[in-house]
Amino acid sequence: MISKAKVKHIKALQIKKYRKEQQCFVVEGAKSVAELLTSGFEVLWVAGTESFIRSHRVLLSKRNVEAVEATEPELAAAGSFQTNDGALAVARMKPNTAPVLQPRELALALDDIRDPGNLGTIIRTADWYGIKQVVASAETADLYNPKALSATMGSFCRVNVFYTNLADFLPGYSGLVYGAFMDGADVHHVNFTGGGLLVIGNEANGISQAVGKLINKRVTIPRVGGAESLNAAIATGIMLDVIHQSKK
Amino acid sequence: MISKAKVKHIKALQIKKYRKEQQCFVVEGAKSVAELLTSGFEVLWVAGTESFIRSHRVLLSKRNVEAVEATEPELAAAGSFQTNDGALAVARMKPNTAPVLQPRELALALDDIRDPGNLGTIIRTADWYGIKQVVASAETADLYNPKALSATMGSFCRVNVFYTNLADFLPGYSGLVYGAFMDGADVHHVNFTGGGLLVIGNEANGISQAVGKLINKRVTIPRVGGAESLNAAIATGIMLDVIHQSKK
Numbered sequence: 167m168i169s170k171a172k173v174k175h176i177k178a179l180q181i182k183k184y185r186k187e188q189q190c191f192v193v194e195g196a197k198s199v200a201e202l203l204t205s206g207f208e209v210l211w212v213a214g215t216e217s218f219i220r221s222h223r224v225l226l227s228k229r230n231v232e233a234v235e236a237t238e239p240e241l242a243a244a245g246s247f248q249t250n251d252g253a254l255a256v257a258r259m260k261p262n263t264a265p266v267l268q269p270r271e272l273a274l275a276l277d278d279i280r281d282p283g284n285l286g287t288i289i290r291t292a293d294w295y296g297i298k299q300v301v302a303s304a305e306t307a308d309l310y311n312p313k314a315l316s317a318t319m320g321s322f323c324r325v326n327v328f329y330t331n332l333a334d335f336l337p338g339y340s341g342l343v344y345g346a347f348m349d350g351a352d353v354h355h356v357n358f359t360g361g362g363l364l365v366i367g368n369e370a371n372g373i374s375q376a377v378g379k380l381i382n383k384r385v386t387i388p389r390v391g392g393a394e395s396l397n398a399a400i401a402t403g404i405m406l407d408v409i410h411q412s413k414k
Numbered sequence: 415m416i417s418k419a420k421v422k423h424i425k426a427l428q429i430k431k432y433r434k435e436q437q438c439f440v441v442e443g444a445k446s447v448a449e450l451l452t453s454g455f456e457v458l459w460v461a462g463t464e465s466f467i468r469s470h471r472v473l474l475s476k477r478n479v480e481a482v483e484a485t486e487p488e489l490a491a492a493g494s495f496q497t498n499d500g501a502l503a504v505a506r507m508k509p510n511t512a513p514v515l516q517p518r519e520l521a522l523a524l525d526d527i528r529d530p531g532n533l534g535t536i537i538r539t540a541d542w543y544g545i546k547q548v549v550a551s552a553e554t555a556d557l558y559n560p561k562a563l564s565a566t567m568g569s570f571c572r573v574n575v576f577y578t579n580l581a582d583f584l585p586g587y588s589g590l591v592y593g594a595f596m597d598g599a600d601v602h603h604v605n606f607t608g609g610g611l612l613v614i615g616n617e618a619n620g621i622s623q624a625v626g627k628l629i630n631k632r633v634t635i636p637r638v639g640g641a642e643s644l645n646a647a648i649a650t651g652i653m654l655d656v657i658h659q660s661k662k
Contacts, residue, residue: 283531287645296639317645324640354659390658391544392572396651397535397565403648404655410638411602 168213168236173244175256180246182308189259191310194245196252201320203229207257213241214253246312259310265299265328267341270361272409273299275343277332277377278368279398282307286317287399288366293321295406300327301335301363303377332365336380339363343382345373346401350384358409369398416461416484421492423504428494430556437507439558442493444500446568451477453571455505461489462501494560507558513547513576515589518609520657521547523591525580525625526616527646530555534565535647536614541569543654548575549583549611551625580613584628587611591630593621594649598632606657617646 168176178184179192190210193202196218202209203225211232212219219226219233226233241250267273274292279285285307292300307314309327318325336343342362365381367373373381387396387404396404416424426432427440438458441450444466450457451473459480460467467474467481474481489498515521522540527533533555540548555562557575566573584591590610613629615621621629635644635652644652 287648290641291644291648293639293641294637294644319641319643321641387655389542391541393538393541393567393569395567396539396542397647399645400535400539400648400651403644404651407635407652407655 168234168240168244172211172213172234172256176244176254179256180312182311185259185308185310190256191259191315192245192312193255193257193315194241194247194250194253194312195316198315198318198320199253199255201323202255202257203231205323207260207323210256210258212253212255213244215241218252247316260326262329264330264335265301265326267299267339267363268361269341270359271299271341272297272358272361273301273363274402275332275336275363275365276300276302276306277365277373278303278305278371279366280305280307281369282311282314283317284369284397284399285309285311286314286319286322288402289314289318289325289327290321291399291403291406293318293325295410297406298325300325301332302327302329303332304329333376333380336363336377343380344385345378345381345383346405347373347381347384347386348395350386352388353385353405353408354388354412356383356385356412358412364402364405364409366398366402416482416488416492420459420461420482420504424492424502427504428560430559433507433556433558438504439507439563440493440560441503441505441563442489442495442498442501442560443564446563446566447501447503449568449571450503450505451479455508455571458504458506460501460503461492463489466500495564508574510577512578512583513549513574515547515587515611516609517589518607519547519589520545520606520609521549521611522650523580523584523611523613524548524550524554525613525621526551526553526619527614528553528555529617530559530562531565532617532645532647533557533559534562534567534570536650537562537566537573537575538569539647539651539654541566541573543658545654546573548573549580550575550577551580552577581624581628584611584625591628592633593626593629593631594653595621595629595632595634596643598634600636601633601653601656602636602660604631604633604660606660612650612653612657614646614650
C-alpha cells in the first residue's frame with residue numbers, strides 16, 4: 167500500500183509550482199518507470215505491483231531504491247491517469263543547464279510548444295532520430311507534466327530539455343539556426359550536413375518575431391492538399407526524417 | 415442565446431450512441447464552422463458570436479442555415495471544450511459508403527487507431543498531402559468525436575472516412591496494400607508510383623494479424639536513436655511525405 171504521505175506528495179507534484187519547488191516529478195506506467203530505473207535520474211522511490219517489483223528486483227536493489235507494493239487500482243488512484251499498468255515513481259529533476267552542442271550535432275529548439283502531448287511526442291520523435299538536446303522557450307509546456315512525460319513513452323530519459331529564453335540563447339549559439347515556417351525553402355532541398363538548431367514554433371502562431379529574427383534559414387514542408395498547416399509534432403517528425411536522409 | 419432544447423441536443427451528441435442514432439454531429443470553433451459552411455455537409459444550424467454571424471452572413475443565407483447569436487462563454491458552456499472562439503454548428507453525417515478509389519490514387523487505411531486526437535491529426539496530415547479517402551476499421555475512434563474533429567482543424571470537410579471491417583474490405587481492393595511495420599523495407603526505398611493503400615496500425619499493437627495477412631508490402635521508417643517506436647500519427651506524416659517525394 168502507498169502511504170497517505172506518499173499519495174499526498176504525488177498529488178502535489180501534479181502541480182508545476184510544487185514540482186519546481188521540490189525539483190521532483192512523478193513517472194507513471196510500467197514501461198516509463200522501467201526506463202527511469204536504467205536512466206541517470208535519481209529515483210526517490212517506486213510503487214509497483216508485486217509482478218513489477220519482482221521483475222525489477224535486481225535493478226531496484228542495485229540502485230538502492232525503496233519499493234512499495236501496490237495494486238493497479240491503487241497506482242491509478244495515486245497517479246494522474248485513469249489507469250496504471252504496474253508502476254509509479256518519484257524522481258529528482260536534473261539541473262536546468264545549457265547543453266554543450268557538438269560541432270555538426272543537430273538539436274531542436276521549441277518556441278512555445280504549449281500542448282504537453284505535443285511536447286512529449288516531439289521528445290519521443292527526437293529520440294527516434296537520435297537527437298539528444300532540446301532547447302525550449304520558457305513558455306513551452308513543462309516536460310515533467312504527467313501528459314508530456316507519458317507522451318514521451320520513456321524518451322525523457324534519453325533527451326535533455328533545457329528551458330531558457332530563446333531570444334537570449336540563440337545569439338550565443340555558433341551553428342546554423344533553421345526555422346520551420348510556412349514560407350521557407352523546401353526542406354527536401356536544404357543542406358543540413360553541418361548540423362545546427364532546428365526551431366519549431368508555437369502550435370497556433372508559429373515562430374515568434376523575436377526568435378524569427380535570429381533564424382539563418384527558413385525551411386518549409388511543401389503542401390499538396392487542402393489543410394492550412396501541419397500539427398507541430400508532425401512537422402517536426404517529417405523534418406527530422408528529411409534531415410536524417412539528407413545526411414546519409 | 416442558444417435555446418435549452420438546442421443545448422440539450424448538443425450535449426446528447428457528445429455521446430457516440432446518439433450521434434449514430436441521429437446521424438448528426440457538433441462542430442466547435444470559428445475556423446471549423448467556417449470550413450463546414452463551405453463544405454458538402456448539410457448544416458442544421460449554427461450558433462455564433464455577433465461578429466462570426468456578421469462575417470458569414472452571405473454564406474449562411476445562401477445555404478439557408480438558421481443562425482443563433484451567442485456569446486463565447488455561452489458557446490463554450492454548450493460545447494465540449496473549455497473555450498470556444500466564436501461558433502458552433504450541428505451538421506448531418508454523410509452516409510458511410512465505400513470510396514471509389516482511382517487507379518494510382520494513394521489512400522490510407524487505419525487499423526484500430528483508438529485515440530481521437532491521433533485520428534484527427536492523421537486526417538489533417540492526410541489532407542495536407544492531398545489524400546481524399548481513408549478507410550478505417552470499425553474499432554478506430556469516431557471521426558465525429560469532438561476531440562477528433564477538433565484535431566482535424568477543418569480537414570474533416572475534405573477527407574472522407576469510411577468505417578468498415580478491414581479484413582473484409584482489403585481482399586476486394588485491386589491495388590497494392592502497404593503496411594507500416596517495425597520490420598518492413600525502408601520506406602525511402604519503396605516504389606509507390608502506382609498508388610495504393612497504406613495501412614497504419616493501432617497505437618500499442620500495430621497492425622492486427624488478420625489485416626497483416628492481407629498486406630502486400632511491409633514498410634518501415636528506420637530508427638536512429640533510442641525510442642522504441644514512433645507515434646502513429648507521426649509515422650503516418652513521415653510516410654506520406656516520403657511517398658509524395660518519391661512520386662515527384
